[in-house]
Amino acid sequence: MNNAELIIIFSSIILQASPLIIAVCGETITERSGVINLSLDGTMLMAAMTGFVVALKSNNVWVGFLSAAVVGMVFALIIAFGSIRLKQNQVAIGFVLTLLGDDLSSFLGQNFTRIPGPFIKKLAIPVLKDIPILGPLFFDQNLVVYFALILVVFTWWFMFRTRPGLQLRAAGERPAAAFSRGVGVNRVRYLYTILGGALVGIAGASYSLNIKLGWSDGHTRGLGWIALAIVIFGGWSPIRGAFGAILFGATKSLATVLQRRYPEVSVVAFNSIPWIMMIAVLLLVSSQFTDWLISVMPRRLQRPLHQLLKVSPPMALGTIFEED
Amino acid sequence: MNFSKWLRVSWPVVPILASLIFTTVLLLGFGANPIESFQAMIEGSFGDRSKTLSVLAFWIPMLLASTGLLVTFTAGLWNIGVEGQIIMGAVAASWVALKVTAPSPLLIGMEILAAMAGGGLWAAIVGVLKTRGRVHEIFGGLALNNLAIILTNYLISGPWQPPEGGTFRGTQPFQEAALLPRFAESRFSPISLVFVIIAFGLVLLSLSGTYWGLKLKALGKNPRSAFFLGVSSERETILAMLFCGALAGIAGAVRVLSWFDSLRQSISGGIGYLALLVVMLAMFRIFWVPIIAFFFSAVLNGSITLQLRTQLHSSLGGILTGVMVLFVLLFGNLNALRRKRTEENVEIVDEQR
Numbered sequence: 001m002n003n004a005e006l007i008i009i010f011s012s013i014i015l016q017a018s019p020l021i022i023a024v025c026g027e028t029i030t031e032r033s034g035v036i037n038l039s040l041d042g043t044m045l046m047a048a049m050t051g052f053v054v055a056l057k058s059n060n061v062w063v064g065f066l067s068a069a070v071v072g073m074v075f076a077l078i079i080a081f082g083s084i085r086l087k088q089n090q091v092a093i094g095f096v097l098t099l100l101g102d103d104l105s106s107f108l109g110q111n112f113t114r115i116p117g118p119f120i121k122k123l124a125i126p127v128l129k130d131i132p133i134l135g136p137l138f139f140d141q142n143l144v145v146y147f148a149l150i151l152v153v154f155t156w157w158f159m160f161r162t163r164p165g166l167q168l169r170a171a172g173e174r175p176a177a178a179f180s181r182g183v184g185v186n187r188v189r190y191l192y193t194i195l196g197g198a199l200v201g202i203a204g205a206s207y208s209l210n211i212k213l214g215w216s217d218g219h220t221r222g223l224g225w226i227a228l229a230i231v232i233f234g235g236w237s238p239i240r241g242a243f244g245a246i247l248f249g250a251t252k253s254l255a256t257v258l259q260r261r262y263p264e265v266s267v268v269a270f271n272s273i274p275w276i277m278m279i280a281v282l283l284l285v286s287s288q289f290t291d292w293l294i295s296v297m298p299r300r301l302q303r304p305l306h307q308l309l310k311v312s313p314p315m316a317l318g319t320i321f322e323e324d
Numbered sequence: 325m326n327f328s329k330w331l332r333v334s335w336p337v338v339p340i341l342a343s344l345i346f347t348t349v350l351l352l353g354f355g356a357n358p359i360e361s362f363q364a365m366i367e368g369s370f371g372d373r374s375k376t377l378s379v380l381a382f383w384i385p386m387l388l389a390s391t392g393l394l395v396t397f398t399a400g401l402w403n404i405g406v407e408g409q410i411i412m413g414a415v416a417a418s419w420v421a422l423k424v425t426a427p428s429p430l431l432i433g434m435e436i437l438a439a440m441a442g443g444g445l446w447a448a449i450v451g452v453l454k455t456r457g458r459v460h461e462i463f464g465g466l467a468l469n470n471l472a473i474i475l476t477n478y479l480i481s482g483p484w485q486p487p488e489g490g491t492f493r494g495t496q497p498f499q500e501a502a503l504l505p506r507f508a509e510s511r512f513s514p515i516s517l518v519f520v521i522i523a524f525g526l527v528l529l530s531l532s533g534t535y536w537g538l539k540l541k542a543l544g545k546n547p548r549s550a551f552f553l554g555v556s557s558e559r560e561t562i563l564a565m566l567f568c569g570a571l572a573g574i575a576g577a578v579r580v581l582s583w584f585d586s587l588r589q590s591i592s593g594g595i596g597y598l599a600l601l602v603v604m605l606a607m608f609r610i611f612w613v614p615i616i617a618f619f620f621s622a623v624l625n626g627s628i629t630l631q632l633r634t635q636l637h638s639s640l641g642g643i644l645t646g647v648m649v650l651f652v653l654l655f656g657n658l659n660a661l662r663r664k665r666t667e668e669n670v671e672i673v674d675e676q677r
Binding site: 038078081082086088089091092093095096097099100102103104106107108110222225228229232266268269271272275276278279282283286287288289 | 350402404453456457458459460462463464466467468470471474475477478481482597600601604636637639640642643646647649650653654655657
């Protein structure tokens with residue numbers, strides 16, 4: 001394998017990972033504010049279907065993306081309303097929405113399966129694309145990839161370097177303290193749940209309009225769950241989450257490469273890689289074994305290793321906050 | 325809140341009405357006649373004796389899984405992995421059916437035991453991942469569901485493929501002795517009804533009348549204080565998972581041994597996810613579970629007939645049940661919300677009204 005081939009593989013990994021990166025950023029924002037949107041799998045299916053159908057009908061991919069974002073916002077609004085206003089179990093609501101989104105996308109998209117439609121064209125950035133290695137990796141892609149990459153940096157900056165970002169995190173960590181300092185906790189949670197939902201919707205459409213073109217029954221099934229797991233692996237940080245998304249994107253490319261090299265191994269063996277990896281990465285960041293492993297390391301390494309491996313969720317994640 | 329009072333009086337008419345309105349709008353959007361469509365669904369589930377028997381045959385494994393889920397939900401566990409536990413039960417039962425020759429009753433007994441072990445194993449992995457690895461059961465279960473599907477596809481297309489070549493659709497039909505005796509050439513097997521009655525009675529007894537049931541409730545209500553009361557959360561978690569996994573395993577066995585006659589690609593037919601919805605819709609009241617499961621079975625069977633007749637996607641049945649559950653989850657418990665608020669702070673509630 002020469003360098004040119006490697007660069008092609010890596011740039012395809014980044015392309016493959018871009019929708020996951022967007023979804024992970026969206027869910028990270030939502031969960032940092034204290035709300036779990038478990039409906040990602042159903043939301044992404046509905047958004048992928050809606051985005052494709054609307055783009056096909058309007059012959060405009062951007063209208064497709066917009067409609068997908070609206071779908072994501074509607075699903076997120078149901079979760080926010082159910083958990084904040086009605087104070088019901090957000091995990092249960094999210095789970096039902098997952099199944100409902102799956103069935104709804106099958107039903108509504110039934111006349112649009114396996115037909116060609118519009119998709120996003122490549123848009124190389126002049127000058128930057130000629131930088132060796134980095135150019136073909138990051139600047140010879142399309143707008144969805146650029147959006148995903150900018151989104152990661154922006155989300156990180158917003159969450160950790162701005163005042164509204166501090167309020168967002170406060171609503172998820174210590175809602176009572178935030179409320180006493182004048183933060184409208186539930187208003188913040190509504191806002192970022194819906195905003196996160198919009199991003200998840202865009203992620204869904206990035207499959208049907210960019211990576212896995214078109215629509216078929218269960219087009220993105222399973223990917224929403226993987227995004228949810230990456231949020232945990234990412235320790236609720238967009239940069240680490242993006243790294244996780246790229247890792248999962250890499251397994252997909254790796255499976256393709258391995259399959260070509262070892263055709264005698266059954267295809268199904270490669271299909272199991274993401275799910276085994278899902279368990280493995282969650283074990284890595286949260287199991288007692290990792291704790292033990294860190295504790296037997298040299299003392300100087302313990303703190304950095306702990307920061308590198310262990311994650312802890314926002315303290316008030318999934319709880320209901322009573323403002324009165 | 326007058327709405328919740330009104331809701332309580334008219335229960336359970338409102339959620340049914342809500343889901344009917346939603347699906348009617350969908351049907352109209354697709355240019356279908358809603359009345360004809362619902363008629364097709366009812367005929368599809370109760371139109372003649374064989375259709376009604378199909379509803380029964382679909383109901384039994386769903387009820388087995390729902391019954392198991394009552395135990396895990398009581399222990400506060402989100403056993404989404406029930407789908408994979410059903411599949412592994414089916415795989416284990418198929419293994420015995422394909423590889424062992426024995427007189428029918430003995431063979432069926434071995435199949436059921438293998439299915440319980442297969443489902444139980446898959447459930448126990450989720451349990452251990454949770455207690456030892458701190459991997460939430462939703463994620464552990466979901467990954468194992470997908471791995472179970474992948475394993476099934478591998479077996480069908482590889483080691484267990486029919487001698488005439490793999491079609492990716494299923495194994496060859498099992499020997500007659502391996503199948504559950506079926507009622508009048510239908511897919512319904514009376515023995516499976518016995519299984520479900522035993523399972524239901526067992527769960528009813530253990531949840532309402534045993535110390536174990538009490539421990540599970542303590543664990544589900546408040547894991548921390550349960551720990552201080554001496555309830556081993558690891559032991560009870562894994563036991564509850566094993567129990568549910570074993571019942572789900574039997575459900576999988578019933579799927580391969582009476583609904584089908586071989587291991588198929590989508591062997592569970594989503595029964596595990598449906599069972600989760602059943603228990604949520606029942607709001608964990610045990611006696612509602614069989615009734616709701618039966619209703620779900622009728623809707624799902626009816627929607628298959630709807631697809632055959634009108635070419636509309638059979639996911640309509642899932643939408644109908646899903647909207648119903650969503651409605652109940654959102655608005656079904658508002659009375660409790662109101663009670664809680666009243667106890668905590670009377671004045672503010674009054675002001676808000």
